[in-house]
Amino acid sequence: MNTKHNNNVKKTIVHVDMTLSNNVTEKEGIxxxxxxxxxxxxxxxxxxxxxxxxLKIERRYLQSFDLIYVPNMVGKTINSDFLKTYLEDIIFVELKTTKKYLPENPKGFFFGATENEFNFGKILNDKFLFCFVTLNEKAPSFVLLSIDELENRIRNKRIQYQITL
Structure with a gap:
């Protein structure tokens, strides 16, 4: 048996499991x-x-936000009329979720973010927020941070390439 091939299969399975787990956690955060x-x-x-x-923003940013946030808005149906009426109030939200115990959320939060998310945030400025959700039963919470606030808190940032062959 080709051990190298077998190791690649194991790595792929682990990656798929982690992606599925992250998707479930994100849905729970929503x-x-x-x-x-x-x-x-x-x-x-x-x-x-x-x-x-x-907003005349390129559609390549479709995956750069998960939710919209309109402070103090409740019980509305989101449709074309809503978008046009509240366009100035809408804030785009990119969700990051964890089940880790973080009593000082977002301190200690480990997450991945795309260049598109950061670029989209810079285009929108104060109309874009990262939302850090902790789903741990001891301390469930969320924190909203602007790009500038996030940049000021980042302790370590590295680039990872996602490659498709």
Missing amino acids: IFLLDNHTGFFKIDLNTKKELLDL
Whole structure:
């Protein structure tokens, strides 16, 4: 048996398991925010496209945010009329979630972020926030940080290449 091939298969399986686990944790983070905190809204792909089009922002940033946030807004249906009416109030939110115990969230938070997320945040400035959600039962919490606030807190940052062959 080709050991090298076998090791690659194991690495692929671990990567797929971690990706699935991260997706589940992210969905739990979205539910945590939607169920417990005012102003967060999950929008579908077509609504994301419409929102970016209204702001004349390239669609390549579709995957650079998970939610929108309109402070103090409750019980609204997100549709074209809503987007046009509240366009100036909408804040784009990129979610980062963990189940790790972080009593001083986001201190100690380890996460990945794409260059697109940072570029999108710089385009939008104060209309883009990273949301760090801790789902640990001892200390569930969330913290919203702007790009500037995040940059000031980063202790270590490295580049990782994602390559498809």
